[in-house]
Amino acid sequence: MKKFVFSLAAALLVLTACDPDKKPEIVRLDVRIHPTFGSNADVVFNSQQLVMGLDTVKFTRADMIFSEFALITEQGARVDLRNEYAHISLPDKSTLSIPAVITPGQYAGFAFSIGLDSATNHGDPSIWSGPHPLNPNVNNLHWGWTGGYIFAAMEGYYQEGGAEKPWLYHIALMENKMDVVVMAPLDLTDHKTLTLNMDLEKFFKAVHDLSPVEDGDFSHSTFDNGLAHKLSENLAQSFSFESLVP
Helix, strand or coil: CCCEEEEEECCCCCCCCCCCCCCCCCECEEEEEEEEECCECCCCCCCCCEEECCEEEEEEEEEEEEEEEEEEECCCCEEEEEEEEEEEEECCECEEEEECCECCEEEEEEEEEECCCHHHHCCCHHHCCCCCCCCHHHHCCECCCCCCEEEEEEEEEEEECCEEEEEEEEEECHHHCEEEEEEEEEEECCCEEEEEEEECCHHHHCCCCCCHHHHCCEECCCCCCCHHHHHHHHHHCCEEEEEEEC
16 A cells, blocks of 8 residues: 655754764654545545445545644643645655654654645745745645635545536635644654554544535535535544554
8 A cells, every 4th residue: 555655854963973872862753644434444546436324435636735733742732843834645646755853752642734824825825936835836726816725625526326426625715724633652762654544534524424415516615605614624633643663
């Protein structure tokens, strides 16, 4: 199974020759996003039909902008990893690297946002050049005609009356910014890889029980009877801890 990965990375300080057992003062945390669907271990985009109650859905796109990364200490305090961004694109983009300074230690959780703060969201997108995750040419998630980014673009197909029909949900606007916190013991005294499951069934079911047939198969986050907001609340609850390994 190909896992989807982005990396919160910083250079390890060189250990001195006189003290080869000295612990690093800065460590690197790799984070992998593993898409699942309910009890299914893996999700195959573009082809796999997934049964969801009376619905059958297929995923063809899951693009998201991540920001505001943080570690949660054992005392419950938040250690922000500032000014870091990632563009997650399942299934095509598999590796993303984000430099950050992480102090070695024991942590109790990992946090991030799907979306951006207001100033960044409504700022000039042309300042992000080259391969930067917020470059609109890189992420294809900027609404040039209205300003601001699409925080999550989720697309696929569903079955209705024996026919396959598309569903498309583009979640944007500040009221739909999603804050995610995954609590789990994290020993970050050296380099580790954290794998988070992203349960795509929960995108439809976590907080609100939604169906493309019953609740609508399209949203650009406006004039949709609150559908995008309900989907954003579901998506924020779709992540869980899978593993932490060297």
